[in-house]
Amino acid sequence: MHSLPLWIVTFGLSVFVANAQDAPVLQRLREASKPAPLVVAHRGASEQFPENTLAALRAAVAAKALVVEFDVYQTKDGAWVVLHDATLDRTTDAVAKFGRKEVRVDALTLAEVRTLDAGAWKDPKFAGERVPTLEEALAAILPAIPMVERKGGDAAALVAELRRLDAIDRVLVQAFDWPWLEAVHRAEPKLLLGALGSKELDAARSREIAATGAQLVHWDHRTLTTEAAAAVHAGGQLLCVYTVDPDVLLLGAAAIGCDLITTNRPARAMALREQGLLARARAK
Numbered sequence: 001m002h003s004l005p006l007w008i009v010t011f012g013l014s015v016f017v018a019n020a021q022d023a024p025v026l027q028r029l030r031e032a033s034k035p036a037p038l039v040v041a042h043r044g045a046s047e048q049f050p051e052n053t054l055a056a057l058r059a060a061v062a063a064k065a066l067v068v069e070f071d072v073y074q075t076k077d078g079a080w081v082v083l084h085d086a087t088l089d090r091t092t093d094a095v096a097k098f099g100r101k102e103v104r105v106d107a108l109t110l111a112e113v114r115t116l117d118a119g120a121w122k123d124p125k126f127a128g129e130r131v132p133t134l135e136e137a138l139a140a141i142l143p144a145i146p147m148v149e150r151k152g153g154d155a156a157a158l159v160a161e162l163r164r165l166d167a168i169d170r171v172l173v174q175a176f177d178w179p180w181l182e183a184v185h186r187a188e189p190k191l192l193l194g195a196l197g198s199k200e201l202d203a204a205r206s207r208e209i210a211a212t213g214a215q216l217v218h219w220d221h222r223t224l225t226t227e228a229a230a231a232v233h234a235g236g237q238l239l240c241v242y243t244v245d246p247d248v249l250l251l252g253a254a255a256i257g258c259d260l261i262t263t264n265r266p267a268r269a270m271a272l273r274e275q276g277l278l279a280r281a282r283a284k
Helices: 006-018 024-032 054-062 094-098 134-141 155-164 178-187 203-212 226-234 247-255 266-274
Strands: 038-041 067-074 080-082 145-150 172-175 192-197 216-220 238-242 260-263
Touching: 024 145, 024 238, 038 054, 038 266, 054 067, 054 134, 067 134, 080 134, 080 155, 134 145, 155 178, 172 178, 172 216, 178 192, 178 203, 192 203, 203 226, 216 260, 226 238, 247 260, 247 266, 260 266
Parallel strands: 038 067, 038 260, 067 145, 145 172, 172 192, 192 216, 216 238, 238 260
Antiparallel strands: 067 080
């Protein structure tokens, strides 16, 4: 058996000590991912439904995805809404409604955002879908696990909203902004965090992730190596990979040891999982 590089072992021990007390949602993820990687529905069932809408979130739950990912921003008046882009141009009728381009979500009130159609851009049959609030999204996803990706908004404000919704122990919050994650961890150490990244996952980045308090590493499949996957697992963290759609890549993500796989095709990924094609190799 090949020995792990020293940086992996050292990093792993430090994270293991820091993460000795697992949050309930982390325990649930660990247990559920033992037979095979869990399916994470990216922006809901976004291949067939308008992303980040209640229709997409509910379809993901109907497809049996245990984890449903969506993005959040704050509006001008501080409300949390589900949206991927900083502007509403791509996924709503904001340009037509307001007569201008680059309509930023943080420049509108919640009431203004709620007047927009967030479904017709995908297909006329989805006309009438609205931009959901965080509260509505959580209600649509439960009892599945919400994976809340922060795209914009204040750390303390999100913690306060999750406390108001009694969701601290039921969600995972993730971000590409690692200093922001550190701020969330200071505000609420019990909240399960995920660190998103896309570049080479080396020793330096691994140490940065450990400093955030994140117990899940969510990485771009195009740069994830077997060594990096080993480092994540040596640290006692869960490994998630994004965004994986073709069958061959879904199987590859399982083979490299991912605990969760983010996909736009949750129904297909669940079918492969139920067929045993994503099952973890048994030790000989």
